[in-house]
């Protein structure tokens with residue numbers, strides 16, 4: 001496993017489900033990662049947790065991310081992941097959610113670098129594949145200790161280090177700090193994987209080159225544009241029409257069907273994901289280099305929600321940008337039932353006509369979706 005020169009799909013709870021990872025693979029992604037799995041739950045053989053370790057045959061380079069605070073949990077869980085084809089194991093040191101923090105896992109590990117160092121050392125000794133660590137810049141602003149954590153992790157034998165350029169408390173409120181990511185990359189000899197706010201091929205290229213990181217990782221950018229991987233590889237944008245995007249979403253619905261099965265139970269399970277993904281898809285906007293390169297330096301394009309209310313948008317384009325949850329549910333139903341692309345376009349057009357937003361509705365839905 002070479003951690004240099006790669007574009008990683010970030011570990012994404014809920015978003016990094018197997019059908020979505022396959023969609024990314026179909027659009028140029030080569031390195032996938034699992035959703036975060038709790039080490040102690042995998043050790044207990046929890047069915048839902050074991051399901052997170054499952055790899056598809058198309059995934060040739062697949063990392064499993066674990067949340068753990070004890071080495072024995074992590075090592076046992078890693079064995080189960082390796083049995084299922086994991087190429088490497090990543091330790092989560094960034095997750096900010098209450099349940100994780102309460103159990104002294106995730107971002108809390110940043111607060112005790114010595115303990116983290118011992119944990120990584122034991123993992124490296126007990127796990128047969130490379131061990132990587134994914135961190136944030138620190139717990140809170142003013143408490144950034146990523147440089148120290150990175151050193152400890154390298155000395156403990158980690159094969160690579162992922163750095164999300166924010167603190168635990170910042171969540172997504174601030175732009176990722178690529179200057180801080182660059183400093184860590186300069187201080188370390190293990191590959192550093194830079195992560196945060198990459199939504200276009202040109203900002204990825206610029207941040208990658210300027211920061212000197214070995215690799216980059218895409219989270220929300222991939223959730224919004226699963227074809228971002230190919231754009232980065234080809235150094236050019238693909239600005240799909242609404243019809244082309246519908247075809248891609250149909251392909252995703254088919255992959256969900258294949259995974260969860262085409263019956264009532266499978267439909268119910270898939271519907272926990274499909275409308276959720278449609279919300280991310282609805283954030284897509286074309287961001288051509290001529291217009292946005294300068295702006296991307298000043299403001300993360302990932303936060304961009306412009307042009308929603310352009311009066312001249314074609315009906316289908318407006319539908320696919322619409323942030324209203326009830327519409328994502330209706331569109332998900334259409335995608336699940338659709339026979340072919342032609343039929344889908346017809347039905348989606350009828351839906352767009354039926355659900356034309358009334359004034360103010362779009363802005364309101366956008367605020368509630370964050």
Ligand SMILES: Cc1cc2nc3c(=O)[nH]c(=O)nc-3n(C[C@H](O)[C@H](O)[C@H](O)COP(=O)(O)O)c2cc1C
Nearest residue numbers: 010011012013015036164196197198218219220221
């Ligand atoms: C829906 C969602 C789920 C996430 N789940 C995880 C996770 O399980 N493990 C993890 O280390 N980071 C997780 N993250 C953080 C991402 O991996 C990534 O570090 C972060 O989103 C910054 O990258 P981006 O700006 O490209 O989105 C998640 C992010 C999102 C949006």
